[in-house]
Amino acid sequence: MSKVLIINGPNLNLLGTREPHIYGLTTLADVESSLRTQAAELGLELDCFQSNHEGAIVDRIHQARLEGVDFVIVNPGAYTHTSVAIRDAFGGVAIPFVELHVSNVHKREAFRHHSYLSDIAEAVMAGFGTLGYNLALQFVASKLR
Numbered sequence: 001m002s003k004v005l006i007i008n009g010p011n012l013n014l015l016g017t018r019e020p021h022i023y024g025l026t027t028l029a030d031v032e033s034s035l036r037t038q039a040a041e042l043g044l045e046l047d048c049f050q051s052n053h054e055g056a057i058v059d060r061i062h063q064a065r066l067e068g069v070d071f072v073i074v075n076p077g078a079y080t081h082t083s084v085a086i087r088d089a090f091g092g093v094a095i096p097f098v099e100l101h102v103s104n105v106h107k108r109e110a111f112r113h114h115s116y117l118s119d120i121a122e123a124v125m126a127g128f129g130t131l132g133y134n135l136a137l138q139f140v141a142s143k144l145r
């Protein structure tokens with residue numbers, strides 16, 4: 001069974017209450033529960049991880065290689081725009097990943113337009129709301145088939 005890991009970075013634990021006009025009303029627990037149901041239907045093993053700490057995210061990416069994770073879907077939050085360490089972690093483990101943003105970062109502030117991950121990601125999603133997680137999992141399933 002193929003293994004998929006969902007990683008959510010800083011402040012994504014606040015989904016549902018955080019700036020709902022930008023991020024919507026769906027909580028992270030709702031997102032993860034819907035992804036678990038979808039993964040079961042797709043025959044995928046799924047693990048979900050959230051952290052507000054850059055080093056913890058780097059450690060989780062390293063652990064993913066030891067676990068034989070086949071694909072990662074990552075919303076790095078603000079670390080998207082700052083973290084060479086998370087970029088290097090993905091380069092180091094060579095696990096393919098989708099970069100995902102709930103909001104359309106390209107129609108927001110200029111500092112959100114640059115990503116340290118996009119040029120090494122398999123795919124990038126932005127602006128699909130929390131539905132993006134389900135669309136990304138569908139994409140990953142098609143890649144792993």
Ligand SMILES: O=C1C[C@@](O)(C(=O)O)C[C@@H](O)[C@@H]1O
Nearest residue numbers: 011075077078101102103112
């Ligand atoms: O925390 C986040 C969330 C985000 O990654 C998104 O999901 O739209 C966009 C980032 O710019 C922001 O810092």
